[in-house]
Amino acid sequence: MSDQTPVLECRNLCISYYTRAGEIPAVVDFNLKLMPGEAHGIVGESGCGKSTVALAIMQYMGKNGAIVGGEILFEGRDMRTMSDEELRRIRGSKIAMVYQEPMASLNPSMLIGAQLAEVPIYHDGLSEADALRRAEEMLAKVRLPDPKRILNSYPHQISGGQQQRVVIAMALLSNPKLLLLDEPTTALDVTVEAGIVELINEIAEEFGTSMIYISHNLGLILETCDRLTVMYSGEAVEVGDIHDVFEEMRHPYTRGLFGSIPLPGADKNAHPLVAIPGQLPLPHERPEGCNFAPRCTFFRDGLCNVGALKMHPVPGDDDHKVRCERFQEIDWDRDLPKGEAKPPVLPGDTVLSVENMTKHYIIDEGGLFVSGGDARTVKANEKLSFEAREAETVAIVGESGCGKSTFAKVLMGLEDATDGKVMLGDVELGALPVDKRDKSTIAKLQMVFQNPFDTLNPSHTIGGQIGRVIRKFGVASDEAEVNEIVMRLLDTVKLPRDFAKRKPRQLSGGQKQRVGIARAFAGNPKVVIADEPVSALDVSVQAAVTELLMDIQRENRTTMLFISHDLSVVRYLADRIVVMYLGRIMEQGTTEEIFAPPYHPYTEALLAAVPIADTRVEKRHIVLKGEIPSPSNPPKGCPFSTRCPYMIPGTCDVDLPPLRSFGEGHGILCHLDPAELSKMEPVIKPRAQAAE
């Protein structure tokens, strides 16, 4: 190893941005050594500087960013001494980058073939015909079906997963030594993500490309990388071999990160998640000494808050370093962060029952003076049936286009159900739009939204927005009384009382989401629909918000419908799970039933697709082929038949599957024989058991 030149080496790299407020150090003292063929992961929350590192390696710092110290060596040469011309030749040929948003990386007005061909034409001087042939070969290598057709398509004509494969193909075309991947799968659905991750792993083997993989998802890093850097507030806090770091993390922040993600075994009652207290410091408000000190439970005055901290090697491990002064004094096994166990909540009577709820949209291409045209039907929801009891958490799981948002809209009264019944207590909601519902019915059903940046009106104060709900639902009308309830709600969601006077832009994402929760609970609802309430938040904030939601629910005995695509979160907090695909319920049952065989083939694939940041479990490898079909043109027969590995030709693609019942409440919509379904192996099992 040691006689090889590293592909990339960062030595004491310091990067700053210059703004009106002065110099803001974005990355401080960053070291990285990347050997040929190695994959290195960079993990951290938003604002920790991980993308800045990638941009610095590409030397794309923009006008206001600059490398203020240290060096970046690419194949032994300092990139800072290279001329613009040299850099231009290296970018795209020896170093390539894949960004988060595939649609933003492709030129929407150029054919994919022409865009791909540019790379070899420019960098290798190939003729256009040769370049196109190379492009076609590369598209086949990234497992795209029918490369010829894709070459002659525009980016908007292919799906998001295919676009990302095209971007990866483009990056690989010039045979780069180094591939930078900046959250390449964050914008994609889980089952599509699993395909891209598999592809990235194959590339590493086939091309021997070194990779830097930037992500906030520890599970993805575990599946793709050899080594790992954990970043916090502009500094690398822990570096090491992926197994060393995952099994013996030696920095309190890394430990905190792992404590706040729902790993298998976490449970909302017995082992609740532990959030890291406090918030990421702003770049110009970083504390003296250790940046993590104000949030660290092991903080010691006079040691952690003096001078700049250095990286210390962890004895016994190969090249495992940690930026902590006290890591050798901490008893890592004893001081495991543990949440307090809480008694389980017993569900009460049925609050919400959905029976054969169907929602079809009719898309009529007519206008004011033109009527008729082709009317198409989009079957957004087909015959949904399930029940939710008091104080119970029912999770609705599915990927984009599965109809979960439509279902929420029908429930909230923004759309009418085409058929079937939705009963809240003894009120039928399916055909009752929100302006016909009485105040108490509306107040009983509230919602927590996904996007923290959208959930609050930026023009009104926090107190005003919560107060409006209280007045609207007639909880109180007296000014002083309303004010008092607002204060109490802010206490409940653990926000300072003076936030009532603030505008949303003065709040962080997690704080906004807390206000959103306070607003939803302001009218004392019976049922709360939470539409991916934590998926847009940083990992350490996610845990805090999830716990808060659970605590309020526990206290008020609220029924919660938790809509999510993330099975690990769902496993942690749901009592019952409903798995949806293209508008239909494919499987439903208790959490234990869903996570153990028999599975629906889709559930099985979904379970296998979710990356798990735990080296102690082994996961079966299932990658679905293809993409999710469009809900306006679903496959005949079973909607999952186009991607199902168990597909029975002539049956699954023709007839609708029957509902197989496995005991009370556990149902699977599948053509497979119940015996065959029962024989399935568990997707996730402890590694020790797997070795036997």
Add this chain to the structure above:
Amino acid sequence: MAVTDIQASQPFLSRLLRPRPVIALLLLMWLPLMAYVMFGKTIGNNAQMVLLPAIPATLILYILGIRAFRESWVAVIGLTLVFFWLLMAVSAPYLPLLDPNKPIAPFTTPFTERKDVFFWLGTDFKGRDMLSRMIWGCQRVLVWGVTATLVAYVVGALFGLISGYLSGWWDEIISFAANVLLSFPVMVLFIVILNYLGPSGFNIVVAVTFASAPAIMRIVRGLALDIKTRDYVFAAQTRGEHPLYIMIFELLPNVRGPIIVDACLRLGYTTVAITTLTFLGLGLQPPDPDWGLMIRESAKTAMLWKFSYMLLVPALSVSSLILGFNLMADGLREMSLRD
């Protein structure tokens, strides 16, 4: 002493730089000016008294504006131009000026003294003082221009919100009407409306509203279409709010940014339109001074190079005001793009 003065005045000014005091000051400046220009004759002899509170209000607003926009040179220049004319408008009755309608010495060139009076900007063909006419003339352009723009904005924003938020048939009908109106050349629309209604200040407001509201409606509609998909609108819908509440309290405050920038630009267009209409004889009527009127009246005499100042003075005044509005719009946009 001076240092302590500044320190004492800083918090006072910062306290004023909030929405409510600024709106109060704007009203304090605007309402007297509007009352004076529109209803001055009915108020009677002491009409100029109403302008008294407007003068300090204008000065304070100018200082506040400079403080708020000090980071953008463009905005500061624009603000200075606009406030120069505003200050002239509110203080015209108190300035030591000659009567703008009194003929004294015809065809006096600038910087000359005749009949014991020194004429800075000369006199026009009837012998009326150009400086005085220029300063008095800005009142009518400003008041009618801003009023017309405001009315056009209220109408345009209302239809835009309805069309964007409610969609469906509302949108079809409103958009269709807007398209019909937009298909007329603006001048043709003005001339048709004013010929039909007769030339007067209020009818100019009607004409400008017809001409500008469709474009404003389109901007607001586009913004509303975007904002109505936000979760906070969804939240308001799911708690059973009335559509009117959602339009006014949830949508309107969040479309104000782009609208304010556009309003500054549109103030410039409206000023051009009003001046042009007066020039064509369709707008405000003589004898009271008005820039458009001044250009019209002196158009023939100013053919002679020696008397070109009669044309240049009002023309440069109009240009400086429009430039002021446009620079302010640029500055606002620049400020909104930062951070």
